[in-house]
Amino acid sequence: MNTTILPPAPWTTREDLAGLVAALDPDGAGLCRYVGGAVRDTLLGLDVKDIDMATPHLPEETQALLKAAGIRQVPTGLAHGTITAVLPGGPVEITTLRRDVSTDGRHATVAFSREWQEDAARRDFTINALYADPRTLEVSDYFGGLDDLASRTLRFIGAADQRIREDYLRILRYFRFQARFGSLPADPAAEAACAALAPGMKGLSRERVASELLGLLALPDPAATVARMAQLGV
CATH class of the missing domain: 3.30.460.10 (Beta Polymerase, domain 2)
Incomplete structure:
Protein backbone atom coordinates (compact mmCIF):
# COMPACT_ATOMS: atom_id res chain seq x y z
CA MET A 1 0.00 0.00 0.00
CA LEU A 149 -9.13 14.39 -4.79
CA ALA A 150 -6.90 13.25 -7.66
CA SER A 151 -9.89 12.93 -10.01
CA ARG A 152 -11.64 16.02 -8.60
CA THR A 153 -14.65 13.88 -7.72
CA LEU A 154 -16.95 15.22 -5.02
CA ARG A 155 -18.52 12.27 -3.23
CA PHE A 156 -20.55 11.95 -0.05
CA ILE A 157 -19.35 9.48 2.54
CA GLY A 158 -22.07 6.85 2.42
CA ALA A 159 -25.49 7.38 0.86
CA ALA A 160 -26.05 10.97 -0.25
CA ASP A 161 -29.71 11.10 0.82
CA GLN A 162 -28.91 9.81 4.30
CA ARG A 163 -26.08 12.30 4.80
CA ILE A 164 -28.27 15.19 3.62
CA ARG A 165 -31.10 14.23 5.98
CA GLU A 166 -28.59 14.48 8.83
CA ASP A 167 -27.96 18.15 7.96
CA TYR A 168 -29.73 19.83 5.04
CA LEU A 169 -26.99 22.45 4.83
CA ARG A 170 -24.94 19.75 3.11
CA ILE A 171 -26.93 20.49 -0.05
CA LEU A 172 -25.41 23.95 -0.28
CA ARG A 173 -22.02 22.64 0.83
CA TYR A 174 -22.17 20.08 -1.99
CA PHE A 175 -22.58 22.78 -4.62
CA ARG A 176 -19.99 25.08 -3.04
CA PHE A 177 -17.41 22.30 -3.02
CA GLN A 178 -18.48 21.19 -6.48
CA ALA A 179 -17.80 24.72 -7.78
CA ARG A 180 -14.43 24.83 -6.05
CA PHE A 181 -13.08 21.31 -6.52
CA GLY A 182 -15.41 19.14 -8.56
CA SER A 183 -15.03 17.90 -12.09
CA LEU A 184 -17.90 17.27 -14.47
CA PRO A 185 -20.08 15.36 -14.95
CA ALA A 186 -21.23 15.53 -11.36
CA ASP A 187 -22.34 12.49 -9.36
CA PRO A 188 -25.94 11.78 -10.55
CA ALA A 189 -26.94 10.22 -7.22
CA ALA A 190 -25.71 13.23 -5.26
CA GLU A 191 -27.49 15.70 -7.55
CA ALA A 192 -30.70 13.69 -7.41
CA ALA A 193 -30.58 13.62 -3.60
CA CYS A 194 -29.93 17.37 -3.44
CA ALA A 195 -32.89 18.08 -5.73
CA ALA A 196 -35.28 15.74 -3.93
CA LEU A 197 -34.40 16.95 -0.44
CA ALA A 198 -34.06 20.68 -1.17
CA PRO A 199 -37.31 21.55 0.67
CA GLY A 200 -35.59 20.44 3.89
CA MET A 201 -33.42 23.56 3.75
CA LYS A 202 -36.43 25.61 4.87
CA GLY A 203 -35.69 24.52 8.42
CA LEU A 204 -32.18 25.97 8.40
CA SER A 205 -31.30 29.33 9.90
CA ARG A 206 -30.88 32.26 7.54
CA GLU A 207 -27.37 32.77 8.89
CA ARG A 208 -26.20 29.26 7.94
CA VAL A 209 -27.76 29.49 4.49
CA ALA A 210 -26.31 32.96 3.88
CA SER A 211 -22.82 31.85 4.92
CA GLU A 212 -22.82 28.96 2.42
CA LEU A 213 -24.29 31.02 -0.42
CA LEU A 214 -21.82 33.85 0.10
CA GLY A 215 -18.99 31.32 0.15
CA LEU A 216 -20.20 29.94 -3.17
CA LEU A 217 -20.64 33.34 -4.79
CA ALA A 218 -17.17 34.43 -3.67
CA LEU A 219 -15.52 31.70 -5.76
CA PRO A 220 -13.81 32.73 -9.01
CA ASP A 221 -16.47 31.32 -11.38
CA PRO A 222 -19.66 30.14 -9.67
CA ALA A 223 -22.07 30.89 -12.54
CA ALA A 224 -22.29 27.37 -13.97
CA THR A 225 -22.90 25.90 -10.53
CA VAL A 226 -25.59 28.45 -9.67
CA ALA A 227 -27.28 27.72 -13.02
CA ARG A 228 -27.21 23.99 -12.24
CA MET A 229 -28.74 24.64 -8.81
CA ALA A 230 -31.56 26.54 -10.53
CA GLN A 231 -32.11 23.69 -12.99
CA LEU A 232 -32.39 21.22 -10.11
CA GLY A 233 -34.75 23.42 -8.12
CA VAL A 234 -32.28 23.92 -5.32
Whole structure:
Protein backbone atom coordinates (compact mmCIF):
# COMPACT_ATOMS: atom_id res chain seq x y z
CA MET A 1 0.00 0.00 0.00
CA ASN A 2 1.44 3.36 -1.02
CA THR A 3 2.00 5.98 1.65
CA THR A 4 0.95 9.55 0.92
CA ILE A 5 2.89 12.35 2.61
CA LEU A 6 1.81 15.97 2.70
CA PRO A 7 3.99 18.06 0.37
CA PRO A 8 6.05 20.92 1.83
CA ALA A 9 3.94 23.87 2.95
CA PRO A 10 4.75 26.92 5.11
CA TRP A 11 2.18 26.10 7.77
CA THR A 12 3.55 22.61 8.51
CA THR A 13 6.86 24.10 9.71
CA ARG A 14 5.37 26.61 12.15
CA GLU A 15 7.18 26.53 15.49
CA ASP A 16 4.01 27.31 17.41
CA LEU A 17 2.31 24.28 15.82
CA ALA A 18 5.22 22.09 16.88
CA GLY A 19 4.72 23.35 20.41
CA LEU A 20 1.02 22.54 20.24
CA VAL A 21 1.74 19.01 19.02
CA ALA A 22 4.27 18.55 21.84
CA ALA A 23 1.61 19.62 24.33
CA LEU A 24 -1.08 17.27 23.01
CA ASP A 25 1.15 14.31 22.22
CA PRO A 26 4.46 14.59 24.10
CA ASP A 27 5.40 10.92 23.62
CA GLY A 28 4.59 10.72 19.91
CA ALA A 29 1.78 8.23 20.52
CA GLY A 30 -0.40 9.54 17.68
CA LEU A 31 -2.80 11.47 19.88
CA CYS A 32 -3.44 14.32 17.45
CA ARG A 33 -3.72 14.77 13.70
CA TYR A 34 -4.39 17.58 11.26
CA VAL A 35 -7.73 17.09 9.56
CA GLY A 36 -9.97 18.50 6.86
CA GLY A 37 -9.33 21.56 4.76
CA ALA A 38 -5.68 22.09 5.67
CA VAL A 39 -4.83 18.55 4.58
CA ARG A 40 -7.01 18.69 1.46
CA ASP A 41 -5.76 22.06 0.26
CA THR A 42 -2.10 21.25 0.92
CA LEU A 43 -2.45 18.12 -1.22
CA LEU A 44 -3.85 20.35 -3.98
CA GLY A 45 -1.03 22.89 -3.64
CA LEU A 46 -3.39 25.60 -2.39
CA ASP A 47 -2.81 28.16 0.35
CA VAL A 48 -4.11 27.10 3.76
CA LYS A 49 -6.04 29.58 5.87
CA ASP A 50 -7.52 27.53 8.71
CA ILE A 51 -5.95 24.63 10.59
CA ASP A 52 -8.01 22.05 12.43
CA MET A 53 -6.79 19.20 14.59
CA ALA A 54 -8.54 16.09 15.88
CA THR A 55 -7.64 14.19 19.02
CA PRO A 56 -8.94 11.29 21.11
CA HIS A 57 -8.40 13.44 24.22
CA LEU A 58 -11.64 14.44 25.93
CA PRO A 59 -12.21 18.22 25.95
CA GLU A 60 -11.22 18.59 29.59
CA GLU A 61 -8.03 16.63 28.92
CA THR A 62 -7.20 18.92 26.00
CA GLN A 63 -7.80 21.96 28.20
CA ALA A 64 -5.52 20.60 30.92
CA LEU A 65 -2.73 19.83 28.45
CA LEU A 66 -2.91 23.28 26.88
CA LYS A 67 -2.93 24.95 30.30
CA ALA A 68 0.10 22.94 31.40
CA ALA A 69 1.95 24.06 28.26
CA GLY A 70 1.01 27.70 28.78
CA ILE A 71 -1.04 27.85 25.59
CA ARG A 72 -3.96 30.25 25.65
CA GLN A 73 -7.28 28.60 24.86
CA VAL A 74 -10.90 29.47 24.16
CA PRO A 75 -13.73 26.94 24.76
CA THR A 76 -15.42 27.66 21.43
CA GLY A 77 -17.64 24.56 21.33
CA LEU A 78 -17.27 22.44 24.44
CA ALA A 79 -20.56 20.58 23.90
CA HIS A 80 -19.19 19.33 20.59
CA GLY A 81 -15.66 18.86 21.88
CA THR A 82 -13.98 21.91 20.31
CA ILE A 83 -11.32 24.05 21.97
CA THR A 84 -9.42 26.77 20.11
CA ALA A 85 -5.72 27.12 20.83
CA VAL A 86 -4.67 30.74 20.36
CA LEU A 87 -1.20 30.65 18.81
CA PRO A 88 1.09 33.43 17.51
CA GLY A 89 0.73 32.15 13.94
CA GLY A 90 -3.05 31.91 14.13
CA PRO A 91 -5.74 29.95 15.98
CA VAL A 92 -6.11 26.18 15.72
CA GLU A 93 -9.38 24.39 16.46
CA ILE A 94 -8.88 21.12 18.33
CA THR A 95 -11.86 18.75 18.40
CA THR A 96 -12.31 15.46 20.18
CA LEU A 97 -13.05 12.48 17.92
CA ARG A 98 -16.81 12.10 17.63
CA ARG A 99 -19.65 9.96 16.36
CA ASP A 100 -23.22 11.06 15.74
CA VAL A 101 -25.84 9.77 18.17
CA SER A 102 -28.82 11.52 16.59
CA THR A 103 -29.49 14.19 13.96
CA ASP A 104 -32.56 16.24 13.05
CA GLY A 105 -31.55 17.84 9.75
CA ARG A 106 -30.06 20.86 11.47
CA HIS A 107 -28.14 19.78 14.57
CA ALA A 108 -26.35 16.64 15.69
CA THR A 109 -26.07 15.11 19.13
CA VAL A 110 -22.60 13.60 19.37
CA ALA A 111 -20.73 11.19 21.59
CA PHE A 112 -16.98 11.30 21.95
CA SER A 113 -14.94 8.50 20.43
CA ARG A 114 -11.42 7.12 20.35
CA GLU A 115 -11.67 5.73 16.81
CA TRP A 116 -10.29 7.78 13.93
CA GLN A 117 -12.43 6.02 11.32
CA GLU A 118 -15.56 6.62 13.38
CA ASP A 119 -14.77 10.32 13.38
CA ALA A 120 -14.09 10.27 9.63
CA ALA A 121 -17.41 8.51 8.96
CA ARG A 122 -19.45 11.46 10.27
CA ARG A 123 -17.82 13.97 7.91
CA ASP A 124 -19.64 15.02 4.76
CA PHE A 125 -17.35 14.34 1.77
CA THR A 126 -14.49 11.94 1.24
CA ILE A 127 -12.08 14.77 0.40
CA ASN A 128 -12.81 16.36 3.79
CA ALA A 129 -12.09 13.17 5.75
CA LEU A 130 -8.32 13.16 5.31
CA TYR A 131 -6.01 13.25 8.34
CA ALA A 132 -2.28 13.86 8.59
CA ASP A 133 0.17 12.94 11.33
CA PRO A 134 1.76 16.23 12.48
CA ARG A 135 5.22 14.71 12.88
CA THR A 136 5.53 12.43 9.84
CA LEU A 137 2.89 14.21 7.68
CA GLU A 138 1.62 10.78 6.62
CA VAL A 139 -1.98 10.99 5.38
CA SER A 140 -4.71 8.68 6.68
CA ASP A 141 -7.59 8.07 4.27
CA TYR A 142 -10.54 5.90 5.32
CA PHE A 143 -13.02 6.44 2.48
CA GLY A 144 -11.07 6.91 -0.74
CA GLY A 145 -10.65 10.65 -0.43
CA LEU A 146 -7.18 10.67 -2.00
CA ASP A 147 -8.44 9.05 -5.21
CA ASP A 148 -11.42 11.41 -5.30
CA LEU A 149 -9.13 14.39 -4.79
CA ALA A 150 -6.90 13.25 -7.66
CA SER A 151 -9.89 12.93 -10.01
CA ARG A 152 -11.64 16.02 -8.60
CA THR A 153 -14.65 13.88 -7.72
CA LEU A 154 -16.95 15.22 -5.02
CA ARG A 155 -18.52 12.27 -3.23
CA PHE A 156 -20.55 11.95 -0.05
CA ILE A 157 -19.35 9.48 2.54
CA GLY A 158 -22.07 6.85 2.42
CA ALA A 159 -25.49 7.38 0.86
CA ALA A 160 -26.05 10.97 -0.25
CA ASP A 161 -29.71 11.10 0.82
CA GLN A 162 -28.91 9.81 4.30
CA ARG A 163 -26.08 12.30 4.80
CA ILE A 164 -28.27 15.19 3.62
CA ARG A 165 -31.10 14.23 5.98
CA GLU A 166 -28.59 14.48 8.83
CA ASP A 167 -27.96 18.15 7.96
CA TYR A 168 -29.73 19.83 5.04
CA LEU A 169 -26.99 22.45 4.83
CA ARG A 170 -24.94 19.75 3.11
CA ILE A 171 -26.93 20.49 -0.05
CA LEU A 172 -25.41 23.95 -0.28
CA ARG A 173 -22.02 22.64 0.83
CA TYR A 174 -22.17 20.08 -1.99
CA PHE A 175 -22.58 22.78 -4.62
CA ARG A 176 -19.99 25.08 -3.04
CA PHE A 177 -17.41 22.30 -3.02
CA GLN A 178 -18.48 21.19 -6.48
CA ALA A 179 -17.80 24.72 -7.78
CA ARG A 180 -14.43 24.83 -6.05
CA PHE A 181 -13.08 21.31 -6.52
CA GLY A 182 -15.41 19.14 -8.56
CA SER A 183 -15.03 17.90 -12.09
CA LEU A 184 -17.90 17.27 -14.47
CA PRO A 185 -20.08 15.36 -14.95
CA ALA A 186 -21.23 15.53 -11.36
CA ASP A 187 -22.34 12.49 -9.36
CA PRO A 188 -25.94 11.78 -10.55
CA ALA A 189 -26.94 10.22 -7.22
CA ALA A 190 -25.71 13.23 -5.26
CA GLU A 191 -27.49 15.70 -7.55
CA ALA A 192 -30.70 13.69 -7.41
CA ALA A 193 -30.58 13.62 -3.60
CA CYS A 194 -29.93 17.37 -3.44
CA ALA A 195 -32.89 18.08 -5.73
CA ALA A 196 -35.28 15.74 -3.93
CA LEU A 197 -34.40 16.95 -0.44
CA ALA A 198 -34.06 20.68 -1.17
CA PRO A 199 -37.31 21.55 0.67
CA GLY A 200 -35.59 20.44 3.89
CA MET A 201 -33.42 23.56 3.75
CA LYS A 202 -36.43 25.61 4.87
CA GLY A 203 -35.69 24.52 8.42
CA LEU A 204 -32.18 25.97 8.40
CA SER A 205 -31.30 29.33 9.90
CA ARG A 206 -30.88 32.26 7.54
CA GLU A 207 -27.37 32.77 8.89
CA ARG A 208 -26.20 29.26 7.94
CA VAL A 209 -27.76 29.49 4.49
CA ALA A 210 -26.31 32.96 3.88
CA SER A 211 -22.82 31.85 4.92
CA GLU A 212 -22.82 28.96 2.42
CA LEU A 213 -24.29 31.02 -0.42
CA LEU A 214 -21.82 33.85 0.10
CA GLY A 215 -18.99 31.32 0.15
CA LEU A 216 -20.20 29.94 -3.17
CA LEU A 217 -20.64 33.34 -4.79
CA ALA A 218 -17.17 34.43 -3.67
CA LEU A 219 -15.52 31.70 -5.76
CA PRO A 220 -13.81 32.73 -9.01
CA ASP A 221 -16.47 31.32 -11.38
CA PRO A 222 -19.66 30.14 -9.67
CA ALA A 223 -22.07 30.89 -12.54
CA ALA A 224 -22.29 27.37 -13.97
CA THR A 225 -22.90 25.90 -10.53
CA VAL A 226 -25.59 28.45 -9.67
CA ALA A 227 -27.28 27.72 -13.02
CA ARG A 228 -27.21 23.99 -12.24
CA MET A 229 -28.74 24.64 -8.81
CA ALA A 230 -31.56 26.54 -10.53
CA GLN A 231 -32.11 23.69 -12.99
CA LEU A 232 -32.39 21.22 -10.11
CA GLY A 233 -34.75 23.42 -8.12
CA VAL A 234 -32.28 23.92 -5.32
